[in-house]
Amino acid sequence: MFKVPRLYPFSEDQHTGVHACFYEGVSYKGRATRIFAYYGIPRSVSPNEKVPAVILVHGGAGTAFSSWVKEWMARGYAAIAMDLEGHIPFGDEEHSERMEWPSHSWSGPEKQGVFADYEQLVDDQWMYHAVAAVILAHSLLRSFQGVDKQSIGITGISWGGIITSLVAGLDTRLSFAMPVYGCGYLHEPGSYYGLSFASMPETEAERIRLLWDPSNYLSESRLPMLWVNGSNDTHFPLTIFNKSFEQHLECHPNNNHSRLSLHPGLGHSYKEAWACEELFAFADSIVKAKPALVEICEEKHEDGWFAVRYDSCLPVLEANLYWCVDDRDWRTARWESIPASLDATNSKALVRLPQHGISFFMNLRNEKGWITSTRVMRNERMAEQKIK
Structure with a gap:
């Protein structure tokens, strides 16, 4: 996963400079897989210039949003957004609401509820493939000319926030991480994630917790993190969100650069998450030496x-x-x-x-x-x- 995956170019939008592509994923039941993604590098980059970059991880009912890539490009970042559910979002990539995107034949396993595939072998589970796809996207992004390898971060929304929280403790190449809504301690009561864990046999619930709950990785998250959530999020209550932030904050002295940003009344949606300027400001403060959020x-x-x-x-x-x-x-x-x-x-x-x-x-x-x-x-x- 930490090696550059094979790239399969698909198309380029000449107007925006956003590329559509597939890249090689991990194998699924003995066959090769590919992951669809959009990526782009700001056109203003000179031959000898390098820019920071960001990995964009969607949540449930989402996909690789080209508009998300464009937004970060407009702010001076290279960016990559991958689809984690085997879709090709052509024609609907600007939409942030639930859509039915066409599938492709190179995909890995389908996402099934909240770890509903717990009985499958580890490398046949959706979460295994999703985490691998994100780490591989990072490896691919690092290989592009014009990208500063020392200034690459990650942000994810909802399920993407879960993956971001997990990868923050797994991929030591990252410069910053910004989970929105998603966090660890999913097994604890108080959310529908907790209900899903409670419905599993006890031994399986513990196995999945150890495999995929970010709380088992956050103690290794030695990088600046921004944690963004609303006061009344319907999916990730403040109990587990606050607990995740505290675990990260207390595991390493360097994490004093991390921040918590709670927005009263913030809804659970892509549109509202993308509107949080703190995300761009935090990234700029880490990789562009611009003003930081209040400490x-x-x-x-x-x-x-x-x-x-x-x-x-x-x-x-x-x-x-x-x-x-x-x-x-x-x-x-x-x-x-x-x-x-x-x-x-x-x-x-x-x-x-x-x-x-x-x-x-x-x-x-x-x-x-x-x-x-x-x-x-x-x-x-x-x-x-x-x-x-």
């Missing part, structure tokens, strides 16, 4: 107060506390917000916690509008009183 240096919860110390190269204009009184179901939790007192001179934000608040986090917004969040924290004493 959370210290979070202190004591005597009914929540104090945050931060660092930012851009002015921080706003700090807000988000809190809820009932976190039993993160999908329907009602988040309230109150402004925090902002001391820009000393880079501190302070707020008194609401009396009945159980779970809470603070968002800091800089002059560009980019959001950095503290970890989601819990007032355990208040939670215990509520149970009583």
Whole structure:
């Protein structure tokens, strides 16, 4: 997987410079496979110039979106987006909603629910082929003239976020990783992923957890990561998302460049994920030395107060506390917000916690509008009183 796969050129859009291609995948039941992809390198690149690059991993009901590649190219990046489900999205590649794209005869296994193919041999499971396709896409991207091999990152949405979280701890060649929605600890209760694990025989559930849950790889994720999610995501609740971020953050000192960005009310869709400017800003800060998102240096919860110390190269204009009184179901939790007192001179934000608040986090917004969040924290004493 870490060797350059064979490339099968298909076509090139002369107007945009986006190429359609197939590249060699891992074998499936003894036969060769190919993966469809779009890729592009900004045309402004001179012969001796090298640009950063990004791998784009779609989620469920998605495909290789050429529009996603174009967006990153317009921002000065080479990019590759592959299809992980054996489709060729010709004619519909601009759509981000569920579509029925034509299949091709070189594909690997079909995706079946949430690890519903758990009884299959490991190398016959969809997740094995999906992870391999992403790592191979990275190997291919590195081989292109004009791509800076030391400045390649990855981002993925939903299922793509799961794969991104996993690959972040597996592919040490990556410079940054940005999972959106998707995360680890999928086996834990509270989501339909957890329900799928619960429906498996116990031994099989444990086998799949060890094979494919990102929590088994995040401890090796020694690179800057940006974690983006909404406050009430219907697929990936904040419990497991926050836990994934914390596991990554605490596994290596270099991970202090990582950020969490929680967007209250953010829906679960490609369109809304693509609109998060924090993704482009974070990538730029890592590989282009541009301004970084606000860094959370210290979070202190004591005597009914929540104090945050931060660092930012851009002015921080706003700090807000988000809190809820009932976190039993993160999908329907009602988040309230109150402004925090902002001391820009000393880079501190302070707020008194609401009396009945159980779970809470603070968002800091800089002059560009980019959001950095503290970890989601819990007032355990208040939670215990509520149970009583």
